[in-house]
Amino acid sequence: MKKLSPLKLSIIPLLMFGFGFALVPLYDIFCQVTGINGKYYQVADEASLRLVSAQGEKVVPLRLLADADSRDVWHFTPEKKLLEIQAGKMITTYYEITNDQDVEVTVQAVPSIAPGEWSEYLVKIECFCFNQQKIPPHSTVRLPLQVTLSSKAPEEVSHLSLSYRIYQSEPLGGTF
Amino acid sequence: MKRVGFSAVSALLLLTTSHSAFAEWGLNMTEGVTRVSHDVHDLHMTIFYVCVAIAVVVFGVMLYSIIYHRKSRGAKAHNFHESTVVELIWTVIPLIILVGMCIPATATLIDMYDNSDAEIDIQVTGYQWKWRYTYLHEEVDFFSSMSTPSEQIDNSQAKDVNYLLEVDYPLVLPVDTKVRFLFTSKDVIHSWWVPDLAVKKDTIPGFINESWTKIDKPGIYRGQCTELCGKGHGFMPIVVKAVSKAEYKSWVTAQAVAQAAAREVKEMSFAELMTQGEKVYNTNCAACHQKNGAGMPPMFPGLKGSAVALGDINKHINIVLKGVRSTAMSAFAEQLSVSDVAAVVTYERNAWGNDKGDHASPMLVKKLKDNK
Amino acid sequence: MSQEGVLQGGGAVADDEHHHGPDKGILRWVYTTNHKDIGTMYLLLALGSLLIGGCMAFVIRAELFQPGLQLVDPNFFNQMTTMHGLIMVFGAIMPAFVGLANWLIPMMIGAPDMALPRINNWSFWLLPFAFTMLLSTFFMDGGAPNFGWTFYAPLSTTYAPPSVTFFIFAIHIMGISSVMGAVNVIVTIFNMRAPGMTFMKMPLFVWTWLITAFLLIAVMPVLAGVVTMMLMDIHFGASFFDAAGGGDPVLFQHVFWFFGHPEVYIMILPAFGIVSHIISTFSRKPLFGYTSMVFATSSIAILSFIVWAHHMFTVGIPLVGELFFMYSTMLIAVPTGVKVFNWVTTMFRGSMTFETPMLFSIAFVVLFTIGGLSGLMLAVAPADFQYHDTYFVVAHFHYVLVPGALFSILAAVYYWLPKWCGRMYNEALGKWHFWLSFIGVNLTFFPMHFVGLAGMPRRIPDYALQFADFNAIVSVGAVVFGLSQLLFIYNVWRTTLGQKGVKASDLVWDQPVGLEWTALPSPVPYHTFQTPPKVD
Incomplete structure (x- = not known):
């Protein structure tokens, strides 16, 4: 009878330990495909935009929300709380952030879209969340956001909500 | 031996059935006041009856065997031990039952997920340990904290009917109106649950979740946080007050005016500050720093005789406004009005034998706050 | 609980196997590589954990006896619920099954010992250190872990007490121990079966443990992975679960429940094996549908990997995901149903007697089925929005874990104890233990269904007045159930160390099936099957 080697068997737990970590990028891919956690939207530049979004009839209300971390003291609000987005029509809007502190802060905005499964139909051309933002002391900065609706959005897409939560971050990453 | 068991069980049955207010015990899921909650209740009852039927059949056969196929009655053991046909039957029949269950369940779920065409959007934000309701169409935005006094919790006072289920400012909603909730959280994961609406959704920091409701009849509906969120988890109730559309409209107008007024800054006397301060302290601070200011070191430092409460007043105010990074102390700048912060700081400097004598205006x- | 029997066993072989007898004194237990000694130690550790975790349950139930805060503050209450869960899952149920596996698998497959005896010793001796570390967190600044046994981020990362690091390392050590134990079981079963014992002739307890062991090596490393990620988030500035750095707290729940759902089957599959043996013996009939039992167990194990998100119906999974996890979860009811039907059919037209192990096994089938049916209700996603995180869920998983897993362990000890130590336990005491436990368990956990449906969330230290009456009953039930376990301890003590009770015959019961009964004397010698038996 062929014997099962315990060393060979130990490969399974080792692989599974790795698999635990592999779940992190797998989850990201999974989210991207299914839109589970509402983090994934389309990013387009002007050229490709013409390809993805031909002018459409469909108008969808987009609700803008802002959400500052409870330990952070800046004021962060959208200039407009409600937009109507239409495929092929670009809309530029602004968020306002005020830094009352005596020092410059670097912040990163993290978006979340609800319902998550429709997040792929929100196309962003320009967003302050793409990069970290430096806010000088005692000043208010207008952060631009340029969005449109994907022409691929099916009929049942009836509304979208886009929320930004803002975090103070170390300049140059420090994120994993 | 068996007699002991049976008499105990019958004693329990007697105990339960003889209770005068049987209905008040709350034995079953509420039917609620929305279409969805009715559907969910019906689903619950259907699956419950299916389960009871399965249990009756399975336990019936078992009980029959226990009674009739026991050695003490002279039962002889048969030797059958396999039958593919039987195995197939009891694989297929449950499958059919399950498919039967899945059909209404799927329909209800699809309905619950239809968040479109809401007339009112409300952002619900979970905080440790209170809720914040932002009416996105209006200039109305407020916090809702438990209003049960701590004397009732520590048993030094008789408990109210709605013990632990009452708040200072309830969420007011109009009836017959589709309301969409956008859930998020400031700190840890909470979960917003009102059984009568059959809405339960986790509030997750950094993400938004959606749900909706359409209440059929006016009334007060109570719920609680259902995701462990720290020591105040049991003390962040939800109260929804459903009113007629007209009443809702006038409430919104009055609320917007009141909130604007609260933002105005006016001077207050020391006595006014102390009275208001005690109220604000007990609602917002006492959970951690304790009613008597003793705190629960080292996680929650005491304020009685503390360097902060007896030190520089500007520093004290700033801590309340901005919180302390990487501790449990959160920032109250947006949770409390300017006068509330002034009051609570004054109270902390002059209560429990702290006798700074100064006050925060x-x-x-x-x-x-404006850092000017 | 069977040291005396083992010592005797050692004496019995001393004539010809003198140099193979056990060491004397405490070092015997430190150095031992004997599967019976190690099994005994596992069972004693499980018993100790059961008592510690039980005391925590008493604290919880005492606080919840009446509305209002009487005994403990909410933070300590959270530490109690957290540690109660962790100790019971990782300290009581899992080690008890490993202990039974150590004792029984070699005897059932005709092997002289486990395949990797030194690893066996090591995997046991890791555990006392892990649990000492876990319990020591009570004395640390900020107290013990207070974020629930499911330790959802960010409550368990950004907002956790400093002791969370010790909790993480304790989990790592337990994980290593479990994985080594599981590797040992698999290798033993693959390599050391007696000639003629094919896979489809293996006793069901061996089969269920083989499948459990595969689940263990597949998911314990994932648990190790998730706590490692927490460690990196807390101490090394990573942000796996923090939205600020591009992470996602919901990811934690996915990874945790990818481990967590197979984990609940790890705690119930060996129980299926145990009651299959006992019901067959005391019905005096072969088990009905052996083959289907093997396939049902395997399919439960496989399905357990694709149902995890039913613990997360309210986190905001898209509709398609909810539907998938609802359907796959309901599917598990099919193989589980097959098992219950097989047990009932085994009893049908048998010739039943009701000794203590049989009583516990019958109670297992009834009460586990109730737990299974409430599980079916929980699987219905729309209804789960009302059940989720209420006492209904608490009732459900206690029904499958207490009268489920724990009753099967008690049944197993009563059933095999005479074989291990050569003496019968006291049957009258055993029956008292059973009836008191049976009443206590139902008094404790059945009313939880009602308060849950009526709207009481779980993990709260204080509750609204309408839940008061049922909570009082639950607390009384918990005292009845908890104290009646002392009868069990006394019974086992008087049978083993106390040397009371009539001598057991080699077969012990009326025509039981299996090598441990037919090919070995009672008590079993310290070393068994040094020449493999023949199985036909």
């Missing part, structure tokens, strides 16, 4: 707080 709302003007000073406003100045520090």
Whole structure:
């Protein structure tokens, strides 16, 4: 009878330990495909935009929300709380952030879209969340956001909500 | 031996059935006041009856065997031990039952997920340990904290009917109106649950979740946080007050005016500050720093005789406004009005034998808040 | 609980196997590589954990006896619920099954010992250190872990007490121990079966443990992975679960429940094996549908990997995901149903007697089925929005874990104890233990269904007045159930160390099936099957 080697068997737990970590990028891919956690939207530049979004009839209300971390003291609000987005029509809007502190802060905005499964139909051309933002002391900065609706959005897409939560971050990453 | 068991069980049955207010015990899921909650209740009852039927059949056969196929009655053991046909039957029949269950369940779920065409959007934000309701179509935005006094919790006072289920400012909603909730959280994961609406959704920091409701009849509906969120988890109830559309409209107008007024800064006397301060302290601070200011070191430092409460007043105000990074102390700048912060700081400096004698004026707080 | 029997066993072989007898004194237990000694130690550790975790349950139930805060503050209450869960899952149920596996698998497959005896010793001796570390967190600044046994981020990362690091390392050590134990079981079963014992002739307890062991090596490393990620988030500035750095707290729940759902089957599959043996013996009939039992167990194990998100119906999974996890979860009811039907059919037209192990096994089938049916209700996603995180869920998983897993362990000890130590336990005491436990368990956990449906969330230290009456009953039930376990301890003590009770015959019961009964004397010698038996 062929014997099962315990060393060979130990490969399974080792692989599974790795698999635990592999779940992190797998989850990201999974989210991207299914839109589970509402983090994934389309990013387009002007050229490709013409390809993805031909002018459409469909108008969808987009609700803008802002959400500052409870330990952070800046004021962060959208200039407009409600937009109507239409495929092929670009809309530029602004968020306002005020830094009352005596020092410059670097912040990163993290978006979340609800319902998550429709997040792929929100196309962003320009967003302050793409990069970290430096806010000088005692000043208010207008952060631009340029969005449109994907022409691929099916009929049942009836509304979208886009929320930004803002975090103070170390300049140059420090994120994993 | 068996007699002991049976008499105990019958004693329990007697105990339960003889209770005068049987209905008040709350034995079953509420039917609720929305279409969805009715559907969910019906689903619950259907699956419950299916389960009871399965249990009756399985336990019936078992009980029959236990009674009739026991050695003490002279039962002889048969030797059958396999039958593919039987195995197939009891694989297929449950499958059919399950498919039967899945059909209404799927329909209800699809309905629950239809968040489109809401007339009102409300952002619900979970905080440790209170809720914040932001009416996105209006200039209305407020916090809702438990209003049960701590004397009732520590048993030194008789408990109210709605013990632990009452708040200072309820969420007011109009009836017959589709309301969409956008859930998020400031700190840890909470979960917003009102059984009568059959809405339960986790509030997750950094993400938004959606749900909706359409209430059929006016009334007060109570719920609680259902995701462990720290020591105050049991003390962040939800109260929804459903009113007629007209009443809702006038409430919104009055609320917007009241909130604007609260933002205005006016001077207050020391006595006013102390009275208001005690109220604000007990609602917002006492959970951690304790009612008597003793705190629960080392996680929650005491305020009685503390360096902060007896030290520089500007620093004290700033801690309340901005919180302390990487500790449990959160920032109250957006949770409390300027006068509330002034009051609570004054209270902390002059209560429990702290006798600084000074007071924080709302003007000073406003100045520090705006960092001018 | 069977040291005396083992010592005797050692004496019995001393004539010809003198140099193979056990060491004397405490070092015997430190150095031992004997599967019976190690099994005994596992069972004693499980018993100790059961008592510690039980005391925590008493604290919880005492606080919840009446509305209002009487005994403990909410933070300590959270530490109690957290540690109660962790100790019971990782300290009581899992080690008890490993202990039974150590004792029984070699005897059932005709092997002289486990395949990797030194690893066996090591995997046991890791555990006392892990649990000492876990319990020591009570004395640390900020107290013990207070974020629930499911330790959802960010409550368990950004907002956790400093002791969370010790909790993480304790989990790592337990994980290593479990994985080594599981590797040992698999290798033993693959390599050391007696000639003629094919896979489809293996006793069901061996089969269920083989499948459990595969689940263990597949998911314990994932648990190790998730706590490692927490460690990196807390101490090394990573942000796996923090939205600020591009992470996602919901990811934690996915990874945790990818471990967590197979984990609940790890705690119930060996129980299926145990009651299959006992019901067959005391019905005096072969088990009905052996083959289907093997396939049902395997399919439960496989399905357990694709149902995890039913613990997360309210986190905001898209509709398609909810539907998938609802359907796959309901599917598990099919193989589980097959098992219950097989047990009932085994009893049908048998010739039943009701000794203590049989009583516990019958109670297992009834009460586990109730737990299974409430599980079916929980699987219905729309209804789960009302059940989720209420006492209904608490009732459900206690029904499958207490009268489920724990009753099967008690049944197993009563059933095999005479074989291990050569003496019968006291039957009258055993029956008292059973009836008191049976009443206590139902008094404790059945009313939880009602308060849950009526709207009481779980993990709260204080509750609204309409839940008061049922909570009082639950607390009384918990005292009845908890104290009646002392009868069990006394019974086992008087049978083993106390040397009371009539001598057991080699077969012990009326025509039981299996090598441990037919090919070995009672008590079993310290070393068994040094020449493999023949199985036909």
